Amino acid sequence: AQKITQTQPGMFVQEKEAVTLDCTYDTSDPSYGLFWYKQPSSGEMIFLIYQGSYDQQNATEGRYSLNFQKARKSANLVISASQLGDSAMYFCAMREDTGRRALTFGSGTRLQVQP
Amino acid sequence: SAVISQKPSRDICQRGTSLTIQCQVDSQVTMMFWYRQQPGQSLTLIATANQGSEATYESGFVIDKFPISRPNLTFSTLTVSNMSPEDSSIYLCSARQRLSTDTQYFGPGTRLTVL
Numbered sequence: 001a002q003k004i005t006q007t008q009p010g011m012f013v014q015e016k017e018a019v020t021l022d023c024t025y026d027t028s029d030p031s032y033g034l035f036w037y038k039q040p041s042s043g044e045m046i047f048l049i050y051q052g053s054y055d056q057q058n059a060t061e062g063r064y065s066l067n068f069q070k071a072r073k074s075a076n077l078v079i080s081a082s083q084l085g086d087s088a089m090y091f092c093a094m095r096e097d098t099g100r101r102a103l104t105f106g107s108g109t110r111l112q113v114q115p
Numbered sequence: 116s117a118v119i120s121q122k123p124s125r126d127i128c129q130r131g132t133s134l135t136i137q138c139q140v141d142s143q144v145t146m147m148f149w150y151r152q153q154p155g156q157s158l159t160l161i162a163t164a165n166q167g168s169e170a171t172y173e174s175g176f177v178i179d180k181f182p183i184s185r186p187n188l189t190f191s192t193l194t195v196s197n198m199s200p201e202d203s204s205i206y207l208c209s210a211r212q213r214l215s216t217d218t219q220y221f222g223p224g225t226r227l228t229v230l
Contacts, residue, residue, distance in 0.1 A: 091158070102160050107156075107157050
């Protein structure tokens with residue numbers, strides 16, 4: 001079964017506008033972590049933001065925020081005030097805190113910011 | 116934070132040969148992982164590199180094809196053996212400083228092309 005689902009293969013956003021990238025997950029583990037990474041065309045994986053399953057508040061890091069809805073098992077990434085440099089692939093990932101504790105990745109969303 | 120370097124950054128290899136990729140972390144880490152990213156795809160976990168013992172492989176990956184070493188807490192190698200064009204991918208090393216923590220870092224990746 002797919003554990004991380006990103007339903008938007010591609011998204012467009014105008015510069016300076018906000019955009020939401022969707023991510024839903026599936027786990028029976030009560031303790032887990034959710035991650036978002038950015039992958040520009042250079043191929044590096046850039047860590048953006050993290051949300052723990054027990055965190056009461058939504059995580060924020062600068063222009064990035066994570067809209068965590070635990071009951072719905074969703075962890076959407078919100079990018080405010082988009083910049084041209086935000087154009088990249090974005091991956092959602094989950095770490096379950098039992099078992100191998102490795103990250104499982106979604107299929108990714110390609111974001112293109114238009115001037 | 117942890118800074119991860121990989122060598123080589125890219126290589127073009129002939130079918131049937133082997134390539135060893137090195138991963139160096141600038142601080143001691145608890146967990147190290149190797150991922151593969153096939154063209155246009157998401158990241159797939161190959162194995163967890165265990166310090167001083169055999170790596171733990173994911174379904175579909177075997178030690179004979181992807182032998183891994185981890186002699187200490189900062190270094191690991193992945194060998195891609197008896198290569199075929201289907202092995203053409205980006206191979207990424209990843210590390211986490213503690214079992215459950217809010218950040219997992221990635222190296223810059225090794226772009227492998229097999230002719």
